[in-house]
Amino acid sequence: MGRTSKDKGEVYYHLAKEKGWRARSAFKLLQLDEEFQLFQGVTWAVDLCAAPGSWSQVLSQKIGGQKPGQVVAVDLQAMAPLPGVLQIQGDITQLSTAKEIIQYFEGCPADLVVCDRAPDVTGLHDVDEYMQAQLLLPALNIATYVLKPGGCFVAKIFRGRDVTLLYSQLRVFLSSVLCAKPKSSWNSSIEALTVCQGYDPPEGFVPDLTKPLLEHSYDSDFKQLDGPIHIIVPFVTCGDLSTYDSDRKDGSEYKYTPPTQPPISPPYQEACKMKKKGQLAKELHPQECPISRVDMLPQ
Numbered sequence: 001m002g003r004t005s006k007d008k009g010e011v012y013y014h015l016a017k018e019k020g021w022r023a024r025s026a027f028k029l030l031q032l033d034e035e036f037q038l039f040q041g042v043t044w045a046v047d048l049c050a051a052p053g054s055w056s057q058v059l060s061q062k063i064g065g066q067k068p069g070q071v072v073a074v075d076l077q078a079m080a081p082l083p084g085v086l087q088i089q090g091d092i093t094q095l096s097t098a099k100e101i102i103q104y105f106e107g108c109p110a111d112l113v114v115c116d117r118a119p120d121v122t123g124l125h126d127v128d129e130y131m132q133a134q135l136l137l138p139a140l141n142i143a144t145y146v147l148k149p150g151g152c153f154v155a156k157i158f159r160g161r162d163v164t165l166l167y168s169q170l171r172v173f174l175s176s177v178l179c180a181k182p183k184s185s186w187n188s189s190i191e192a193l194t195v196c197q198g199y200d201p202p203e204g205f206v207p208d209l210t211k212p213l214l215e216h217s218y219d220s221d222f223k224q225l226d227g228p229i230h231i232i233v234p235f236v237t238c239g240d241l242s243t244y245d246s247d248r249k250d251g252s253e254y255k256y257t258p259p260t261q262p263p264i265s266p267p268y269q270e271a272c273k274m275k276k277k278g279q280l281a282k283e284l285h286p287q288e289c290p291i292s293r294v295d296m297l298p299q
């Protein structure tokens with residue numbers, strides 16, 4: 001927990017240590033629950049990309065999973081055991097791991113699948129966002145096997161320029177998709193969580209791990225991904241807003257940290273404004289051009 005100095009001076013980092021959570025991320029899931037009552041009626045849950053295990057801790061405590069198997073946690077890395085949590089060490093993009101997860105849920109589909117997977121960030125937001133989306137789709141692919149109808153899928157996303165495409169892909173399988181920013185997630189980060197409720201795959205959909213999720217062909221005349229596919233979803237901040245600010249460091253004065261990815265301000269924005277006011281010079285036709293290309297050639 002807390003490998004960077006940014007983590008170490010931070011309020012939720014200390015709070016997690018104090019309360020015994022394995023990572024500060026626990027607060028993100030708890031704050032989502034405050035807003036969406038994620039754990040209500042949940043008896044079976046899957047935690048994808050679970051290590052070091054703070055989300056699994058929350059799940060096992062909140063859904064009373066004292067019986068192993070009620071919470072299944074999967075990660076590439078080994079994780080210290082947790083009461084009530086059945087662990088699988090493996091890669092969620094591999095068929096064998098996915099099959100292992102699915103086999104635990106045969107006959108008792110999961111009410112909730114969560115995935116906190118993130119790529120190693122490069123700092124190039126478009127690349128990071130793309131990578132994150134590519135990590136999320138295998139998680140959703142597994143979820144299509146284990147989620148019961150009406151079930152809920154929660155996953156980390158990066159709110160970049162093209163995130164609306166991801167929302168529309170999620171909306172194919174879940175009736176309600178929204179973007180949530182818990183108070184414990186750094187303001188300055190493009191990270192957010194998508195809370196997708198009401199698992200409802202398209203008619204004729206048959207889960208198939210052997211191909212990418214969106215390459216399935218459906219028997220129905222399902223055409224949601226044709227045409228304009230960028231959708232806007234509700235944005236919800238969650239967690240008590242009067243509580244700790246995750247950008248605040250201990251004992252120091254609050255200092256506003258600007259977002260690393262401010263609203264897009266394209267380099268041509270000024271030109272657009274000038275064009276609206278008729279201040280932009282008009283393009284000249286070659287005949288109107290006072291200097292011909294030939295004049296410009298070296299003599």
Ligand code: SAM
Binds near residue numbers: 023075077091
């Ligand atoms: N939610 C966790 C918690 O609260 O403790 C933290 C998860 S951490 C941010 C992301 C995890 O994703 C890492 O432990 C990493 O090993 C795991 N991960 C990344 N790619 C994976 C993959 N292909 N399959 C399984 N786990 C993966």
